[in-house]
Amino acid sequence: MAEGDAKTSRSDTRFGQGFLTDIWYFAALSSELKAGKLARYEILGEPVMLGRSPAGQVFALKDICPHRAAPLSAGRFTTEAGGAQSVECPYHGWRFGADGGCTAIPSLVDDQTMDVGRIRVRRYQVAESQGLVFVWMASEARREAEPTEPAPTFPGVVGGAPKLVDRMAFDSHIDHAVVGLMDPAHGPYVHQQWWWRSAKSQHEKAKRFEPRDAGFSMVRHEPSKNSRAYAVLGGEPLTEISFRLPGLRWEHVTVGKRQVLSLTCLTPVHATKTRITQIIWSDHPAFALLKPLIAAGARAFLRQDGEMVNLQNQGLKYDPALLWVDDADRQAKWYQQLKREWTASRNEGRPFVNPVEPATLRWRS
Template sequence: MNYTNHVYGLCDTDRTATTKRAAMYLRDIWYFALAGEGLKAGKLVHKVLLGEPLVFGRTAAGEAFALRDICPHRGVPLSAGRILEGKASDCGVPLVECPYHGWRFRTDGACAHIPSLVSGQDVEVERIRVRAYPVREVQGNIWVYMADEKRAEVTPDHEPPMMPGFEDRAPDIREAMNFSCHVDHAVIGLMDPAHGPFVHRAWWWRSAASIHEKSKAFAPSELGFAMVEHQPSSNSLAYKILGGKPTTEIAFRLPGIRIERITVGRHRLVGLTCVTPIDEKTTEITQSFYWTMPFLTVFKPVARHFLRRFLGQDRDMVNLQQRGLKFDPRLMLINDADVQAKWYQRLKHEWSASVEQGRPFENPVKPATLRWRS
């Protein structure tokens, strides 16, 4: 199935150039890969991201790393092998050993040892490399920098996002779910403000009768845009539980990261939504919450239940959407409810162009006030 025909809101001349790029994933950018707690020291974890097989590992010293999960010798997944450290490593650094013929690789991807070699067989072992991906572990999240597949050595020119005010803390709760769609439909589905009263209808959140007109101010922000700080809708009972008069700021940044900050007096609650493409037809959504309110801890099981239900409603809708998309229809984006989706397309377009042309990214979003009913 060809997703490229689902590029929205662009004129036909834009389509040709854009569809080509939109068919691919955004490159040279940080993607959320997995939860830090999911990676134990000495263990290897296989995960496909952007259609590429990766193996994540953690050394005894606690450092996370990522390599392409294909042995350059004869293609066996390195994730089926093991990490060698200390005496077992015999070269003082952690090594990943392939289970087939025991080739060993450093965490920077250079081959360190080929067991079958005898003296006189001159193979420049360290010139054999498996692709290594830059990795950062920030506040309980492991981010991986996905550069163009054709370029071997890359140095990231920016850092993954941080939740201000939470230092090294990991999230208080987290849920992950797979949507059966291309990343664009997941991102657009999550940022779309008009589906709330229909998809998330529930006594504790929204009802169809609660629809009313909204007007929100937006401004460009780092790698995206933000709904500037405001008092949340009065029709959200969930906010009332927090007590006091909350204010919220919602920022979206490429490639598919949404950070919602709610402040109530001196307390903060931050929601981090990460949309990660697994392959063309699978997208993983990871929703994490960080908070400073100790009393919220007792609500964890309830919060988890509602979070699963809420995400499940979004997933069921985009999965249902696939039934229509199968027939390759033309789609529409309307003002103002779908303007954020248009911005997402423009941001992607500009990001790809800046990467291709090797120039700085210029945020195409201008300050605007959007109005819609939801």
């Protein structure tokens, strides 16, 4: 889909269309953004340059030079006379500060007076914590809106650098990717590897859910008896699975004092492409030994989901109505309610009120 198409659908609130705005989107790992480097990303169909100044500050600008549209990310850092760092466009050397203001147009001669500071590149607010960089995507492109809430933080970011980072892109809208990841009923059909579970052992499940932040959690519980992967952790693991808007899902496992956090971040590239970043932190000794196994396992899971998305696209291209069946699809319904409430509360300028009611959901899987 062309970028223009992705843009026109931005405020569309139908399932599988548009994007949530005035919210933090995961953009990159801190470790991807090296000091003095610029990088190009596409988020919600917009080209975004993420940079880290030589002094270590992360910032984001629209990756289109206001002169003649060259990507600023293809430029470089330069040092102004006063010592400040700016980004130099690769085409004609116009320079921009981290706030997006133009600081110099090298082609101007002395008596060509021009207030270069009035030329601005759109700036995005960024937040960096726990080794993650988030970008605030405001509803109005022209408004450099201040974030109305702090960027999300997660429990269980332990053991130093992540033990595993895996990236993939799904050829689908973020809504389908989110619902695909939270869907409890596809496991026995899509993920049949022996070390995870046996296809034959479908059980009736009953899990307790409660509202949390801009999302919900399957509250801490013992993993299902037909899930084998937890066995490598030994002890008596407890797990809690949480989701929050716009597309963050994490599983936090505790085994005594040890923890594992598996965080999945979904970031829309455009209307029909979603970037998936999976990050695992842990201070559990099993990771020292089993890291390659765990990495291969996580990758197999994501790949199977991606293949199913491709199959599903064969049907979705006819824009069919979708059926949501309780209780297995209740989380998908909550996701849609959360999105509606997020948009309504932003439009009405009021606090978000979580629409999810505590519930015990039951399904076979």
